[in-house]
Amino acid sequence: xxxxxxxxxxxxxxxxxxxxxxxxxxxxxxxxxxxxxxxxxxxxxxxxxxxxxxxxxxxxxxxxxxxxxxxxxxxxxxxxxxxxxxxxxxxxxxxxxxxxxxxxxxxxxxxxxxxxxxxxxxxxxxxxxxxxxxxxxxxxxxxxxxxxxxxxxxxxxxxxxxxxxxxxxxxxxxxxxxxxxxxxxxxxxxxxxxxxxxxxxxxxxxxxxxxxxxxxxxxxxxxxxxxxxxxxxxxxxxxxxxxxxxxxxxxxxxxxxxxxxxxxxxxxxxxxxxxxxxxxxxxxxxxxxxxxxxxxxxxxxxxxxxxxxxxxxxxxxxxxxxxxxxxxxxxxxxxx
Numbered sequence: 001x002x003x004x005x006x007x008x009x010x011x012x013x014x015x016x017x018x019x020x021x022x023x024x025x026x027x028x029x030x031x032x033x034x035x036x037x038x039x040x041x042x043x044x045x046x047x048x049x050x051x052x053x054x055x056x057x058x059x060x061x062x063x064x065x066x067x068x069x070x071x072x073x074x075x076x077x078x079x080x081x082x083x084x085x086x087x088x089x090x091x092x093x094x095x096x097x098x099x100x101x102x103x104x105x106x107x108x109x110x111x112x113x114x115x116x117x118x119x120x121x122x123x124x125x126x127x128x129x130x131x132x133x134x135x136x137x138x139x140x141x142x143x144x145x146x147x148x149x150x151x152x153x154x155x156x157x158x159x160x161x162x163x164x165x166x167x168x169x170x171x172x173x174x175x176x177x178x179x180x181x182x183x184x185x186x187x188x189x190x191x192x193x194x195x196x197x198x199x200x201x202x203x204x205x206x207x208x209x210x211x212x213x214x215x216x217x218x219x220x221x222x223x224x225x226x227x228x229x230x231x232x233x234x235x236x237x238x239x240x241x242x243x244x245x246x247x248x249x250x251x252x253x254x255x256x257x258x259x260x261x262x263x264x265x266x267x268x269x270x271x272x273x274x275x276x277x278x279x280x281x282x283x284x285x286x287x288x289x290x291x292x293x294x295x296x297x298x299x300x301x302x303x304x305x306x307x308x309x310x311x312x313x314x315x316x317x318x319x320x321x322x323x324x325x326x327x328x329x330x331x332x333x334x335x336x
Contacts, residue, residue: 013063017056028097042091049088089114090123094159105131112154118190143193203228209252225250244277256295
């Protein structure tokens with residue numbers, strides 16, 4: 001990992017968060033919070049060990065590695081030689097990486113397939129850590145942990161997402177979203193099952209994209225998209241209540257400026273009214289893979305392309321707020 005100066009791109013510091021970069025990599029977004037950088041690791045070449053999922057905490061000013069929590073061999077701190085731990089895999093690869101509770105600074109992560117024993121090995125689990133990642137203060141795994149591992153149905157295909165009333169939700173590659181109580185999963189002893197609710201993903205397909213949470217007045221909305229469709233729920237009365245769905249595939253939803261943006265990897269950035277699900281417009285794009293829209297500075301950007309299809313060139317589409325969102329004609333500028 002490197003910190004760069006914005007003005008000239010010079011390197012401020014460089015720090016390694018793995019002892020085996022040929023096998024372990026950073027799949028997820030970095031987080032910067034209260035002067036710390038939070039990074040998580042997964043496997044570079046799929047589920048081919050040796051590798052483990054780690055949560056690394058660095059000082060943002062100096063780059064000093066402050067602590068590492070290991071999802072396997074969790075009784076050992078610091079960087080591990082992956083071959084020195086009998087537990088393998090347990091990648092932390094949800095797109096947002098670690099999710100931070102802004103009130104407490106606690107970290108929530110989810111792990112993928114691998115070794116689980118509820119003691120020092122925590123694959124296919126949702127984990128709550130203290131802000132320094134020096135202590136696991138909560139955990140959850142489905143009762144069918146072994147089955148999920150056997151059929152490549154990672155719990156950690158998404159990061160956990162925070163809801164009100166002390167609740168979190170966890171998506172999974174098995175096509176479900178599980179509603180959990182933070183209090184109910186507290187403590188170092190293993191917690192299996194006892195979900196408050198389990199709902200199917202939009203098309204009952206593998207959930208590989210991150211749901212979005214929209215606070216609309218007193219309402220809390222959740223949007224999710226998979227390869228078979230898009231759905232919306234509200235969180236009310238301690239439950240997820242279905243509101244609308246369609247059969248249009250999508251990647252990670254983004255809510256900005258009162259609009260819901262969802263990229264269809266087959267082509268097209270769909271813009272919806274979030275509450276009704278009505279399609280406002282479709283902005284012209286090429287095809288992609290897990291690309292997601294980015295809302296910033298009064299505009300929307302979308303990277304196209306697919307690393308699995310090297311002949312498909314990378315393109316960055318940019319739209320400005322206003323007339324371009326009402327009509328895709330002439331609204332697209334690209335850079336290769």
